[in-house]
Amino acid sequence: MRIRLMKMLLVVAAGLQAIFYGLQNLANIRPAYDAVAYVLSRADHVVYPDSIIPAITNPTLIWLALGSIIFLEITAGLLALSGAVRMGMSYNGTVSAWNASKRFAIIGLGLMIFVWLGLFLAVGGALFQMWQTEIGAGSLQGAFIYAMTSGLVLALITQAEPPHADRLPHERETHH
Numbered sequence: 001m002r003i004r005l006m007k008m009l010l011v012v013a014a015g016l017q018a019i020f021y022g023l024q025n026l027a028n029i030r031p032a033y034d035a036v037a038y039v040l041s042r043a044d045h046v047v048y049p050d051s052i053i054p055a056i057t058n059p060t061l062i063w064l065a066l067g068s069i070i071f072l073e074i075t076a077g078l079l080a081l082s083g084a085v086r087m088g089m090s091y092n093g094t095v096s097a098w099n100a101s102k103r104f105a106i107i108g109l110g111l112m113i114f115v116w117l118g119l120f121l122a123v124g125g126a127l128f129q130m131w132q133t134e135i136g137a138g139s140l141q142g143a144f145i146y147a148m149t150s151g152l153v154l155a156l157i158t159q160a161e162p163p164h165a166d167r168l169p170h171e172r173e174t175h176h
Helices: 003-027 029-041 059-089 095-101 103-127 134-157
Strands: none
Touching: 003 029, 003 059, 003 103, 003 134, 029 059, 029 134, 059 095, 059 103, 103 134
């Protein structure tokens, strides 16, 4: 399997993961709202009961937070999939064309990292201390996995192409 194909498949998998999470949140909008409301309310925080930020219980702010999460998950997935399509279009192209084709995949993967590292781990985990509850800890654990896998895919697809990548397959040396 060519490295380029493997990179495209990884981008597709990451893109689908983000889209599926966004769509699952939409399909389960009320439980998703309840989970976000629970985290933002800081309910049941007994380990560190005090916070530098007040609890948020305003329904409009909760819907805004949930809507932002869903929007960013789906957008990140669509950007990544768009990037995978562009990568496919330059599959047999030059290194320069291949690298240029990865732009939307890189943006989508970066957005995934922002959602799961920035929103869930930094804001939810550190600021709202969601690790203190079973529901929050489960979300935090999942967010860590998604942030790391998105970051791993981003690191892999941005790796430099081997020196022979600009040559056609029949022009490459087959012996060492």
